[in-house]
Amino acid sequence: MATEAFYVLTGLKEDHTGEVLGIINIPQESACGWQEVLEGIRSRGVQQVGLFVFDGLTGLDRVVGKVFANSMKQNCVLHFQRNLNKLIRKAHREAFRKELKTVFNPDDVFYTPQQGVDSLKEVLSKWSNTNLGFKCRIRFRGSFWFQSRR
Numbered sequence: 001m002a003t004e005a006f007y008v009l010t011g012l013k014e015d016h017t018g019e020v021l022g023i024i025n026i027p028q029e030s031a032c033g034w035q036e037v038l039e040g041i042r043s044r045g046v047q048q049v050g051l052f053v054f055d056g057l058t059g060l061d062r063v064v065g066k067v068f069a070n071s072m073k074q075n076c077v078l079h080f081q082r083n084l085n086k087l088i089r090k091a092h093r094e095a096f097r098k099e100l101k102t103v104f105n106p107d108d109v110f111y112t113p114q115q116g117v118d119s120l121k122e123v124l125s126k127w128s129n130t131n132l133g134f135k136c137r138i139r140f141r142g143s144f145w146f147q148s149r150r
Contacts, residue, residue, distance in 0.1 A: 004025055004027055005025070005026070005029065006023055006024065006025050007023070007024045007025075007026065007037075008020060008022075008023050008024075009021040009022045009023070009024060009037065009041070011046070011049070021041050021046070022037070022040070022041065024037050029057065030057075030059075031057060031058065031059030031060050031062065031063045032059075032063075034057070034060055034063055034064075035063040035066070035067060038063065038064065038067040038068065039067055042067060042068070048068070048070065048071070049068045049071045050071065050072065051071065051072045051073075051074060052064050052068070052071055052072070052073050052074070053074050053075075053076055054073070054074075054075070054076060055075070055076050055079045056075060056079060056083070061073050077104050081097070081100055081101075081104070084096075084100065084124075085097060085100075088127070096127060099123050099126075099127075100123055102119070102123075103116060103119040103120045103123055104116065
């Protein structure tokens, strides 16, 4: 018996209802495998995707841009938080995690993307100015990017 991953590809329609576009098995996850999946949904009639949210799989952003050129791309917030946490000393991770959690506020319908960006800049600036050894650079246009000094 072997363990394999299955991915559920979901879409959110303009009326804010969800739709399962496919349940996919990619035995060895790769950008090439995802390209086949994306080309498959395009051939089934999906003409436009407003936003893709994904982890940092190498080449995935390129593939998304190739198949759905006008789509915005965003790194998964959970992966973004995990990657930032790895740059923090273990003794400080819990405090940093709690503070970072306040930045991502999906339950407040009045919380704007700009407020999120401003809050994130504030938190990262605070922690960058301590002795925690990372320097962050923020760019917002659907994506967050950071660069470590390590």
